[in-house]
Amino acid sequence: MKEEIIIAGFGGQGVLSMGKILAYAGLMNNLEVTWMPAYGPEQRGGTANVTVILSDKAISSPVLDSFDTAVVLNQQSLDKFESKVKPGGTLLYDPNGIHHLPTRTDITVKAVDAMGAAIELKNSKTYNMILLGALLAMRPVVDTEAVVKALRKTLPERHHHLIPLNEQAIEKGRSLVQ
Numbered sequence: 388m389k390e391e392i393i394i395a396g397f398g399g400q401g402v403l404s405m406g407k408i409l410a411y412a413g414l415m416n417n418l419e420v421t422w423m424p425a426y427g428p429e430q431r432g433g434t435a436n437v438t439v440i441l442s443d444k445a446i447s448s449p450v451l452d453s454f455d456t457a458v459v460l461n462q463q464s465l466d467k468f469e470s471k472v473k474p475g476g477t478l479l480y481d482p483n484g485i486h487h488l489p490t491r492t493d494i495t496v497k498a499v500d501a502m503g504a505a506i507e508l509k510n511s512k513t514y515n516m517i518l519l520g521a522l523l524a525m526r527p528v529v530d531t532e533a534v535v536k537a538l539r540k541t542l543p544e545r546h547h548h549l550i551p552l553n554e555q556a557i558e559k560g561r562s563l564v565q
Contacts, residue, residue: 388418388443390528391451393468395436396460398426401515404541405458406437409519411537412529413441421449434463441528456526458518462486477525481518497525499563505556512549513556520560531557 392409396402403424410422419442426435438454440446456477459465461484472478474493482488483502501517508517523529534557538550 388441388528389446390441390456390526391454392439392441392456392458392522392526392528393436393451393454393471394439394458394460395434395464395468398435400435400460401512402435402460403437405515405519406439408534408537408541409439409441409522409529411540412533413439415533415536416529418443418529419446421446423449434461436464436468456522458522460484460518465489479518479522479525495525497521497564499560501560501563504559504563508552508556508559510552510556513552513559516553516556517560517563520557520562521564522560523557524561524564 394402394406406422410420413420421440423438438449438451440449453471453473455473457468457472459468459480465480465485469478469489469491472494477495478489479497479499481501482498489496499518499521501514504517505511505514535554538553
């Protein structure tokens with residue numbers, strides 16, 4: 388098993404932390420992992436993306452030209468990465484702010500209204516965990532238990548009281564694609 392994933396959007400949407408949690412979860416599942424973030428100079432509002440590779444074998448390079456899965460959270464990311472999804476791959480996107488829909492027919496494309504779901508949960512910070520839940524429902528590369536362990540590892544202890552809400556968000560994301 389080898390899954391090459393790109394997660395892309397604006398800074399502040401939780402792109403990098405979503406990738407980091409996914410990478411930690413991979414480690415918890417005894418997978419080989421790379422996590423390679425890329426972001427502009429703006430902390431919030433600039434573009435950001437992260438490449439995560441999960442594999443049961445050694446990973447030769449973290450640098451990729453194409454991806455098995457793309458999670459895109461804005462139009463710029465969709466424009467940039469839709470063509471880089473491998474045929475047969477998966478493109479997951481939040482339709483909020485998307486003006487030109489994906490056009491590929493050789494990949495699985497799924498819109499997930501994560502922003503609407505975050506509003507429903509009354510916490511916009513659950514946005515990225517909703518998307519992670521949707522991703523894991525479509526591509527079960529790690530288990531939810533590992534994601535919860537990764538949350539404990541990556542979140543500062545003062546935010547551990549939010550872990551049940553994040554678990555709820557992951558399940559909400561799963562339900563949006565099932």
